[in-house]
Structures are given as C-alpha cells and as structure tokens.
Amino acid sequence: MPKIQEVLPKYLQIANHYRDQITRGDLKPGDKLPSERQIAEEWEVVRPTAEKALNSLEGQGLVERRQGSGTYVLTQKVAVRARERYARVRQFGKIYAPGWYAVIKSAELVAAPDHVAEALGVGVGDQVIRRARVTHNDADLPVEMSISWADGSLAEVAPNLLVAERIRMGSVGYVESVTGRTASHARDQFAARAATDEERETLGLSGTDAAVLAYRHTVYDQDDKPLEYAEAAYPPGAWAVDQVYLID
Structure with missing residues (x-):
C-alpha cells in the first residue's frame, strides 16, 4: 500500500x-x-x-x-523555471529577476495547430493568441526561446497579449488580473531533441546535431480549465530540471 x-x-x-x-x-x-x-x-x-x-x-x-x-x-546560466517565475510575481509583482529580460518577437492571432488546440481545449484551426519571446540572463546570454498560447477569446478582454511588449506581471498574471480567473496548478513535460535551425541561430548553438531541452507547460485555473499553454527550448548549459527526493 x-x-x-x-x-x-x-x-x-x-x-x-x-x-x-x-x-x-x-x-x-x-x-x-x-x-x-x-x-x-x-x-x-x-x-x-x-x-x-x-x-x-x-x-x-x-x-x-x-x-x-x-x-x-555564482553567475547562473540556468533558465528560471515557471514555478520560480510564479513565486516572483506573487512576491514582487514582476516575473524576471534583476538583469534578466525577455524580448517579445511577435504577438498575434493565428489558427490553432493540432497540439495547441488539444492543450487549450479548443478546436483545431480556432483563433488562438501566440506570443513568441527570447529570454536573456544577467550576462546578456539567450537562455530560452518560448511561445505562449492562449484562447483567442481572451483578445478582447486582455488586449495586451497582442502587443509585442513585455508584460511586467507575466502573461498568466495579466490574464488573472483582467478575468478574475486564478492559476491553480500546472503540468510540465520535458524531452530532449535536436535543435531547429531557428533555435541554433537564436541560442548561438553550433553544429547540426546540437540538442535542446524542449519544455511544455500548461497552466490550469481553479475550474481545471487551461489558462495558458507554453512551449520553450533551452540550450545546453541552461537546462533547468532539478529535483531532490528521498529514495525509499
């Protein structure tokens, strides 16, 4: 038992x-x-x-x-995990530590790809919000490429999601503030894979066989409904999985 x-x-x-x-x-x-x-x-x-x-x-x-x-x-190359970002928002009202920053590359409404539709519980091809960003650490090194996705119905009540500028409290905190929904729990999935051409260029990776850590993060609200789905890629040296547990 x-x-x-x-x-x-x-x-x-x-x-x-x-x-x-x-x-x-x-x-x-x-x-x-x-x-x-x-x-x-x-x-x-x-x-x-x-x-x-x-x-x-x-x-x-x-x-x-x-x-x-x-x-x-010591200076950290490790990318900050989502749970640490949520903790910072709850405590300080901002998502990144001093010296860290993100550049929003695009923010737009697009048709939902299959896997995004499944994660958000919408129909394939339905309108969803897509925000792409590159995160840099305090040494000005790119340590994360990520895309966050949200239901397109949020565009009217959360218009800043479609502006290619940083949201100080993070996209989840912003959606919480304008909708009254509360982020309750999240699911993280990790898998190593070969880097895409874009990831190699953006993250400064050399060699056609360069690998990244692929990260999928789904946030659910108090009613167990998806609030946001995010995908990220971390370069070698910035992999952020760290678990400590007892062995019985």
Missing part, C-alpha cells in the same frame, strides 16, 4: 531554500550567503548540517565557497 513520504533531510530543506532564492534572482551573483554559524542559529540545527547544506549548493554549481571569506552566489 502507498506510504506517506518522510520530510526531506534538514540540510536539503535549507539548501532548497537558498537554491530557490538564487534561481528566482532574490540572491544575485556575488551576494554572500549566511555563514555556517548563522544558518545553524537561524534554522536551529548543528553546524555540520549547515555545512552540508552549503556543500550541496556548491555541488549544484550555485555558489562558491571561499576559504576564510564565505559563500558567494
């Missing part, structure tokens, strides 16, 4: 707390993390537990531990 999983070890809970702050951009490259002593006091754990947490972050390539100086956040 199914078992209730035990909570993660304390050092992983601490490491995940700081990892989330780093990937959201709350802690920026060069910022100094609390010392082992400070972490031990704040989290009410022993020093070796605090040390394991910092070592875990270092092993993930998120921080650098400098002898006699402290622990510092």
Whole structure:
C-alpha cells in the first residue's frame, strides 16, 4: 500500500531554500550567503548540517565557497523555471529577476495547430493568441526561446497579449488580473531533441546535431480549465530540471 513520504533531510530543506532564492534572482551573483554559524542559529540545527547544506549548493554549481571569506552566489546560466517565475510575481509583482529580460518577437492571432488546440481545449484551426519571446540572463546570454498560447477569446478582454511588449506581471498574471480567473496548478513535460535551425541561430548553438531541452507547460485555473499553454527550448548549459527526493 502507498506510504506517506518522510520530510526531506534538514540540510536539503535549507539548501532548497537558498537554491530557490538564487534561481528566482532574490540572491544575485556575488551576494554572500549566511555563514555556517548563522544558518545553524537561524534554522536551529548543528553546524555540520549547515555545512552540508552549503556543500550541496556548491555541488549544484550555485555558489562558491571561499576559504576564510564565505559563500558567494555564482553567475547562473540556468533558465528560471515557471514555478520560480510564479513565486516572483506573487512576491514582487514582476516575473524576471534583476538583469534578466525577455524580448517579445511577435504577438498575434493565428489558427490553432493540432497540439495547441488539444492543450487549450479548443478546436483545431480556432483563433488562438501566440506570443513568441527570447529570454536573456544577467550576462546578456539567450537562455530560452518560448511561445505562449492562449484562447483567442481572451483578445478582447486582455488586449495586451497582442502587443509585442513585455508584460511586467507575466502573461498568466495579466490574464488573472483582467478575468478574475486564478492559476491553480500546472503540468510540465520535458524531452530532449535536436535543435531547429531557428533555435541554433537564436541560442548561438553550433553544429547540426546540437540538442535542446524542449519544455511544455500548461497552466490550469481553479475550474481545471487551461489558462495558458507554453512551449520553450533551452540550450545546453541552461537546462533547468532539478529535483531532490528521498529514495525509499
């Protein structure tokens, strides 16, 4: 019979707390993390537990531990996952961390392709909103190509979706604000595949056999109806799948 999983070890809970702050951009490259002593006091754990947490972050390539100086956040190439973006919007009212930005390449009404129609629960060929963007990190490197799709019926109540400019609160937050619908849960799907010609050019990939991580993200509202469907491609070095779990 199914078992209730035990909570993660304390050092992983601490490491995940700081990892989330780093990937959201709350802690920026060069910022100094609390010392082992400070972490031990704040989290009410022993020093070796605090040390394991910092070592875990270092092993993930998120921080650098400098002898006699402290622990510092490294520049991140990893693209921010949707869940971190939602957390930033909820907390700060904006979707990107300082230094990160997106360029909206197009925003238009188009006929829904088969897979988009299925994801949004509309008919094939129905009008849907298509927003294409390229996201850059704080080192001005392109780390994500993405397209977000929404039901074309939103064009009248959410006209900014058809403007090729950034929406500060993100497209999902904007739709929430003008419709009263609430993003409740989401489904993420990942698969590695060969890069398209456009992806190789935009993301600066070399070689005809370059690979990307393809990402599909569907957001559902409180009534379990699709709110937005998005597709993204990440280059090598910016792959963003990171899971920590217990093995029974």
